[in-house]
Amino acid sequence: MxxxxxxxxxxxxxxxxxxxxxxxxxxxxxxxxxxxxxxxxxxxxxxxxxxxxxxxxxxxxxxxxxxxxxxxxxxxxQHIKKQRTLSQFSSFSGDAKVKGDKPGSIILKIEKMEAGVKVGEKLNIASKSQIYFIKRLRLLNGKLIALHETYVRSDLGFSIKNSDFDTNTSLYEFLEEHGIKLGSADETIEAKMSSSEVKRDLFLEDNQPVIYKERVTFDQNGKPIEFSENTYIADSYKYYVHIVNVRGDSNETL
CATH class of the missing domain: 1.10.10.10 (Winged helix-like DNA-binding domain superfamily/Winged helix DNA-binding domain)
Structure with a gap:
């Protein structure tokens, strides 16, 4: 100083x-x-x-x-919020590494289960179809930042087991290694209050807001591969988006 x-x-x-x-x-x-x-x-x-x-x-x-x-x-x-660019397709781990941060995970659950109606619709499969469920706490530089609950379709030609994932495993890298070429994703983002289960998992105080994000990831042929429900601690994360005037009218009144 x-x-x-x-x-x-x-x-x-x-x-x-x-x-x-x-x-x-x-x-x-x-x-x-x-x-x-x-x-x-x-x-x-x-x-x-x-x-x-x-x-x-x-x-x-x-x-x-x-x-x-x-x-x-x-x-x-204060704690500096980590910024993520909305217009770029990347994984949690990949995005963190680009920014010089160290990503990590605590695996809470990996299991095969039946898809519910919502998951079935997101993955374009029949409800009660078998899917893989992966529940992870996500860390940045050793600090808890998010809860990721991910549903992966099971008709991709390989299984997903607990032994496949450790603290440093990236789901997207795992999928790529098994021949899945990811191409795009649809995301929705909203601020909301968390459920009692999420509060417990993220050690949140009552009335502490979170950033909730849903993502459907598609392969290069447009086939939905995974659906995830991701909850970020609001005071640890923020999003950035660059907006272009597609009309090219610099004189447009705002």
């Missing part, structure tokens, strides 16, 4: 210079989750800038979810 020097000749406001400096320290791990930033008085002495400038920078950091001001304990660094 001692390396910041305000550039008073810059076109960038000083409060934003400080914001960017502290943001970089948080994202690089210099400040870890739960750690307190120096007090306003300490920053005034360190950086020789005004209290108003410091408060503006801290306010912007809080607005972006990077810190939280707590009465009696100062400004505390």
């Amino acid at each position: 001692n390396n910041f020097k305000a550039d008073k000749n810059s076109s960038v406001p000083i409060h934003h210079q400080l914001y960017l400096y502290i943001k970089d320290l948080i994202e690089s791990g210099e400040f870890s989750e739960g750690e307190s930033l120096p007090s306003e008085n300490e920053m005034i002495k360190l950086y020789e800038i005004s209290r108003i400038t410091i408060r503006r920078a801290i306010s912007d950091l809080e607005h972006d979810g990077l810190v939280l001001r707590r009465r009696g304990s100062g400004t505390v660094v």
Whole structure:
């Protein structure tokens, strides 16, 4: 925190210079989750800038979810949400590795069972057809982040057993290794309150919101291969989407 020097000749406001400096320290791990930033008085002495400038920078950091001001304990660094791009087809493990994170799983259940009506419709098979059910807690860098409940059709020419999966196994990589070429997926996403079972599995507090996602994954021929119901702890994950104006009309009134 001692390396910041305000550039008073810059076109960038000083409060934003400080914001960017502290943001970089948080994202690089210099400040870890739960750690307190120096007090306003300490920053005034360190950086020789005004209290108003410091408060503006801290306010912007809080607005972006990077810190939280707590009465009696100062400004505390918050957990940084992991971002996933909606327009890209990828697995949980693959997406994490691209971002430099370490994915992991805790296998809760793998079993063969009958498909219910909903699962049958999603996989385009008759209800009561045999499917594989895989229930996993998902981890990022050792931190619990989600519950994945996945249903895989059983007519793919191979079986799925407990011994096939460990902490580091990616379902999509497993499918690819068995000759399934994945091509696309349909997703729906919503914010909701979790069931008592999900609360138990994810160790959630009462009234703690979650991000719920359903995904149907298809092979390159458009055949539905797996249907998953994935629940993410809301304060640990966020989604990003890039939107293009397909009309190409830059003058359209918003």
